[in-house]
Amino acid sequence: MSLTGGVPDFVLPPPTGPYRRLNPTTKLLIAVAEALIAFGVRGWTGPLLVLAAVAASALRAGVGRSLLPFLVATIPLVASILLVNTFLYAGATDRIVVIGPLAPTWTGLSFAVQATLRVVAFAMSAAVLGLTTAPDELVADLERRGMGRRTAFVLGATVRSVPRIIERVREITEAQRARGLDTEGRIWRRVRGLVPLAGPLIFGALTDVEEQTMALEARGFSAPSRRAVIRALPDSTAQRGLRWALTAGTLVLLVGSITGLLGFVP
Amino acid sequence: MVVAIAINIVLGYTVQTVLKLPIYLDSIGTILVGVLAGPIAGLVTGAASNLIWQYAPGIGGGTIGPFAITAAVIGLMAGIWGYLGVYRSRPASGPRLWLAAIVGVAVILFLASRIYNNPAYVDPNVGGYPGWVFGAIVGIAVVASLGVAGFILVRRDVAGAWVAVAGALTGIVAALVSAPIAAYVFGGVTGSGTDLIVAALRQGGQDVYHASLGQGLFSDPIDKTITSFVVFVVLASLSPRIVARFPLGERIVSDREE
Numbered sequence: 351m352s353l354t355g356g357v358p359d360f361v362l363p364p365p366t367g368p369y370r371r372l373n374p375t376t377k378l379l380i381a382v383a384e385a386l387i388a389f390g391v392r393g394w395t396g397p398l399l400v401l402a403a404v405a406a407s408a409l410r411a412g413v414g415r416s417l418l419p420f421l422v423a424t425i426p427l428v429a430s431i432l433l434v435n436t437f438l439y440a441g442a443t444d445r446i447v448v449i450g451p452l453a454p455t456w457t458g459l460s461f462a463v464q465a466t467l468r469v470v471a472f473a474m475s476a477a478v479l480g481l482t483t484a485p486d487e488l489v490a491d492l493e494r495r496g497m498g499r500r501t502a503f504v505l506g507a508t509v510r511s512v513p514r515i516i517e518r519v520r521e522i523t524e525a526q527r528a529r530g531l532d533t534e535g536r537i538w539r540r541v542r543g544l545v546p547l548a549g550p551l552i553f554g555a556l557t558d559v560e561e562q563t564m565a566l567e568a569r570g571f572s573a574p575s576r577r578a579v580i581r582a583l584p585d586s587t588a589q590r591g592l593r594w595a596l597t598a599g600t601l602v603l604l605v606g607s608i609t610g611l612l613g614f615v616p
Numbered sequence: 617m618v619v620a621i622a623i624n625i626v627l628g629y630t631v632q633t634v635l636k637l638p639i640y641l642d643s644i645g646t647i648l649v650g651v652l653a654g655p656i657a658g659l660v661t662g663a664a665s666n667l668i669w670q671y672a673p674g675i676g677g678g679t680i681g682p683f684a685i686t687a688a689v690i691g692l693m694a695g696i697w698g699y700l701g702v703y704r705s706r707p708a709s710g711p712r713l714w715l716a717a718i719v720g721v722a723v724i725l726f727l728a729s730r731i732y733n734n735p736a737y738v739d740p741n742v743g744g745y746p747g748w749v750f751g752a753i754v755g756i757a758v759v760a761s762l763g764v765a766g767f768i769l770v771r772r773d774v775a776g777a778w779v780a781v782a783g784a785l786t787g788i789v790a791a792l793v794s795a796p797i798a799a800y801v802f803g804g805v806t807g808s809g810t811d812l813i814v815a816a817l818r819q820g821g822q823d824v825y826h827a828s829l830g831q832g833l834f835s836d837p838i839d840k841t842i843t844s845f846v847v848f849v850v851l852a853s854l855s856p857r858i859v860a861r862f863p864l865g866e867r868i869v870s871d872r873e874e
Contacts, residue, residue: 381671385681389801427679427807434811435803438818465803473679476670507618508668515622519630533634540635544842545849547635548627548644552850555619556858562618 369411373585374488375495377479379593380407383600384475388468391607397467404474413481420477421470428466435462485509491583499571507562515555522550620645624665624687642680643690643840647786647847650694651703652862658691658698682801686794690786690840697782701867705852706774713772720764720777727784727837728757756838767845775848783844784837791832798832799825810835 369377380403388400408414439458446454489506493499523531526546532539606612628642646665650658663684670681697703708716732753768776798804804824805811810831817827851859856869 378671389682424679424807427802427805430805430807430811431803434805434815434818435824438815440818440821440823462803469679469802472681476681479671504618504621504664505668508621508664511618511622512625515619515626519626519634523630523634543635544631544846547630548846549850549853551627552623552644552648553854555623556854559619560858560861 367411369407370482371584373583373589374483374491376585376589376593377483378488378492379596381475381479383596385472386600387603388471388475390604393607394464394467396603396607397464397471400471400475401467404471404478408474408478411478411482413478416481417474417477420473424470424473427469431465431469432462435459435465487581487583490581494582503566503571515551518554519547519551522547620649620661621665621668623648624661625669643687644843644846646687646691647694647843648850650691650696651698651847651851651868652859652864653695654699654863655692655695657863658693658695659688660691662687662689662691679802679807682797683794685797686790689793690790693782693786693789695864697786698864698867702775702778702782703848703851704775704868706778707772708774709772712774713769716774716777717765717768720768720780721761723777723781723784724757724760724764727788728753728760731834753834760838760841773852776845779844779848780841783841786844787837787840788833790840791829791836794836795825795829795832798828804828 384400384403387396390396391399408417436454436458437452439455439461442455442457444456446456446459485506489502489509492505493502523533526543527533529546531543531546533543534540603612623645624642627644642665643662646658646662649661666680666684666687670679670684732750764776764780768774798806804818804827805814813831813834814827817830818824822830851868859865859869
């Protein structure tokens with residue numbers, strides 16, 4: 351189902367564009383490989399390589415503008431990384447300028463920009479996956495490849511239940527505000543709102559567990575036979591080759607970076 | 617597990633946006649599952665929460681994924697506490713109640729003193745908190761002590777002392793696990809208000825890892841202790857019929873039914 355509560359994904363027209371048409375598992379593997387390279391390959395090489403790949407895939411998928419909210423969401427973390435490391439890098443003496451008690455250093459700035467690029471590259475790689483892949487398709491494809499039905503259920507049901515629980519939180523918040531819940535006052539008054547907010551949400555969720563369990567059992571969830579997967583998503587020999595190449599390439603880059611065999615830009 | 621993961625994702629976000637509190641509380645679902653269903657279920661819920669939150673199409677994004685290891689450890693520890701019956705309500709009165717209140721306060725003051733007197737934070741050759749952090753440590757320790765003692769005495773429940781110990785220990789382990797992740801992956805910061813402590817430690821001369829560890833040891837025990845008390849109150853409010861259906865339910869409801 352669509353997360354926005356609109357038309358289910360399976361009645362929507364098939365995705366267009368070469369990147370969007372990729373098999374969901376291929377896109378997941380690309381995102382995971384990008385995360386590993388962004389964090390595992392040290393120096394400038396890893397994050398810049400991933401940023402270039404993310405930019406290319408976002409353009410091919412036509413989701414460049416949709417990435418903006420995800421980029422904005424990283425601003426607090428990025429600002430913190432830049433400020434703390436540029437101004438307070440322990441042991442660095444190569445000062446850029448001295449402004450009263452503040453002395454930003456080149457070493458700190460270099461470390462901060464590298465960390466920023468890694469964080470942005472990682473966040474954008476996950477965002478591109480989210481923007482170009484339908485949850486149901488990803489879960490169905492992973493199940494077809496042998497993922498256990500319980501794992502598939504947890505993945506699929508969690509993604510589907512989040513919008514429902516967000517809606518429930520909104521209702522609980524409004525109801526508790528009508529009963530005098532203070533969400534704007536002093537901190538100790540807001541702390542008192544924790545249990546009135548969390549309690550009804552958790553009680554309702556635990557009650558739902560019983561209903562969900564009975565509904566699943568009634569539909570043969572625990573049956574020993576293998577489930578038939580009706581939806582076959584497009585895959586190709588080229589994509590299989592891409593997945594293997596991606597796995598091997600990522601391993602080579604990580605091992606090369608860790609052992610120092612590959613001469614990356616420091 | 618599904619609803620626990622969704623609760624982690626939604627409640628952590630709600631606490632920060634609706635109540636605007638400077639705490640994470642994004643592990644209520646994980647601790648709840650661990651306490652009710654055991655260490656393995658807690659571990660899987662913790663890890664899956666962060667990975668799904670990071671990668672799930674439609675709700676993914678952000679930078680929480682690398683902390684999946686921390687969340688898994690929190691879930692594992694919650695399962696151990698559940699197995700040991702830490703969250704079982706223990707009504708008491710008289711000297712036993714006062715003893716529990718004193719134990720709860722002593723644990724908090726001991727933890728605060730370890731932070732206050734740790735050479736890593738006070739030695740100017742290694743690093744050090746600025747003056748306001750020491751004031752904050754004393755203030756938080758006093759408030760936490762009063763809170764825990766008040767909780768035990770008002771509810772007349774000895775379990776409050778055990779929950780405080782479990783929450784604080786979980787927070788310390790969470791800090792030890794997340795410090796290298798924050799240092800290596802995010803340059804020592806997390807983009808939240810606790811970065812002020814990181815900045816203070818860095819200003820004192822600490823390196824990235826030790827500043828991150830210092831921040832974690834300061835804020836994680838507070839966060840996980842509050843989370844543990846929220847879970848305890850929720851469990852105590854549930855009907856024994858519902859709690860008893862979970863694998864470790866009997867270890868939570870047994871005394872209440874006596």
